Structures are given as structure tokens and as C-alpha cells.
Amino acid sequence: MRHMLAKRTRARQYRAEITNRLVAVLTSEDIFTEYKNSPLGLLLEYHNLNRPLDEYATAQLLIGMCMDNRKHLRIPDNFAFIIRAGGANLRYSEFKVSYAIAIGGVRSIALIGHNDCGMVNLAAKRDQFVQGLVENAGWEREWAEEHFMRFAPMFEIGNEVDFVLSEAKRLRLQYPKIQVAPMLYRVDTGLLCLVREE
Ligand SMILES: [Zn+2]
Numbered sequence: 001m002r003h004m005l006a007k008r009t010r011a012r013q014y015r016a017e018i019t020n021r022l023v024a025v026l027t028s029e030d031i032f033t034e035y036k037n038s039p040l041g042l043l044l045e046y047h048n049l050n051r052p053l054d055e056y057a058t059a060q061l062l063i064g065m066c067m068d069n070r071k072h073l074r075i076p077d078n079f080a081f082i083i084r085a086g087g088a089n090l091r092y093s094e095f096k097v098s099y100a101i102a103i104g105g106v107r108s109i110a111l112i113g114h115n116d117c118g119m120v121n122l123a124a125k126r127d128q129f130v131q132g133l134v135e136n137a138g139w140e141r142e143w144a145e146e147h148f149m150r151f152a153p154m155f156e157i158g159n160e161v162d163f164v165l166s167e168a169k170r171l172r173l174q175y176p177k178i179q180v181a182p183m184l185y186r187v188d189t190g191l192l193c194l195v196r197e198e
Helices: 002-020 039-049 094-102 122-137 141-155 160-174
Strands: 022-024 061-065 080-084 108-114 179-186 191-195
Touching (some): 039 061, 080 094, 122 141
């Protein structure tokens, strides 16, 4: 019993730590200095602060975000390349990232995770996943199980905030001249938050 309580307290502390790292962007003052005068700052102004939509002829940044249906960004036409992949995980979209940089000419990446992401704790969704493929897609149960076992570890993200932080670090190592900003989309408010890194 005491063990359970300790575990629960630790989990709660961990949630609080994660929440403390989120920075709400409610005025332009809240935007980190390094993102001001960059397409990353503009993204926050368009989406969170209702900045009037400017006209663009070419893409200014690359946005990596989850495939989740609860998210919609308010941004101008032509403003951004967008890669949508479960959990904002760009590990398996490398060529597309390279393309956006090399051919598309973008110099910034906004990596946008979100709370309540389905790619967190995938293992718990195994039975539902298998059953869903059998019923909805007409798969044999065995194939569905094998499919899950093979791919779930590649797409599991642990938790949303730690994942965008580690993914941002990985992308910076891979593309040293590109500015990468980890962000979180709150599906409850529809607003973007910045993630404090230290
Ligand atoms: Zn998600």
C-alpha cells in the first residue's frame, strides 16, 4: 500500500515537472528571444496571437506534428511545409525533412507534440489495435499481432514533452545549421506552448 502511494506521488511529481516546463504564449513578450524575428516566432503569433495572415510565395519553415485529428493550425497559405506523423516523430520521415531544407530552403523546424497523444503508452493499446485491424480492415489476428509487435516499439514516445525535447536535440545534431523549436499543442485550449529546455 505504502509502495503504491509512493509510486503515485512520484508520478504526480513527474507530471508537475513536465507541466513546469511548458510556457504559455499569450502575448508576444512570452516568445523566447531566440525565436523572435524568426518564422518560429511568426508561427506563434499567427496561431496564438491572431496576427493578421501575411502573404507568402515560399515556405518559411517546416512543421512536424502528430497525425491526431484534434489539431488545426492558423497559419497563412504557403507559410510552411507540414509533416504529420504519430507523436511528431520525424525519425522515419528523414528524407522529407532533408527535402524541405535542401530544396524548400527552410531554416527552421517547429516540432509540435500535443497532450493526450495516442503514441504514449502504446503497449496498453495492443488488444484494441489488434481487434481493430481484424474487425475494421479484415486482417488475420496473427498478422495484426505481428504488425503491432514489430512497429509499436518504433512509434512509442514515452511522454509528449520529453519526446519533443529529445527529438529536437536529435534534429539539431543531424542538421546543425537549422533552428529547431520544441513546442506542445494543448488539445484542451487549442493553443501552442513553448517547452523550456535546460
Ligand atoms: Zn498524437
